[in-house]
Amino acid sequence: MSTTRTATTYTVGELAADLGVTTRTLRFYEEAGIVTPARTGSGSARAYGARDRARLVLALRGKRFGMSLAEIREIVDMYDAEPGESGQIRRLLDSLERVRADLAARREELDRTLAEVDDVTRRCLARLEEIGPAPTG
Template sequence: MATYTITELAREFDITPRAIRFYEDQGLLSPTREGPGGRNRVYTTRERTHLKLTLRGKRLGLSLSDIKSLVDMYRSPKDTEVQLQSFLVVLARHRAALEQQREDIEIMLAEISAHEEKSRSLLEQLDHAEK
């Protein structure tokens, strides 16, 4: 079975070892320990996959608790109905939040456009007044 060090995973995923230790503290990763006093973390292929899922969830903007739920689903037997239903709930909740953010961004962009237009108009009035 392939194993990885924290340095190898950090390099592969372009993150810091500190980030990996943080995910371990959050219960997202559970490496085995080797060496004197168990100081060396050893990650299995499964732990590598958990890290990959964690980083993917983070890129999607999921919360750490949602990511943990997904990783925990991965730890139990795959593709059960309960897991899939839970995953759909997480995705629906995240979709709703993103759609709300998009709506808020569109409103803010429209306000910025209105302010830009008004500012340009005022600049033109000032320019004409000076001539």
């Protein structure tokens, strides 16, 4: 991490390591317009600032929540808006409610699948007991 008198900046490798993602992930979010790192030197080196890091943290959280890129962009753009904007907070709450409902539905499906796996496992174990030990060679 490079530190100057006014701000902290990160190279693409430093920020990727800090966030536990690949440099390709950072470039994806740059191409998507989520972050806009400054260019240094010859114009090819990227310098990510605190704003970029904060936006990436929000984007990665949105990804973990299963949000679409459009939903992530909307949430991340709220980062730059005036704090306390009730309409923005309501939109965020609506998005989070949809994410929660989707995750709950997925959890229910996983619970049903796990119960089915457990049932088949019990049946297999019971059948093995009925059959007895496998014959030896």
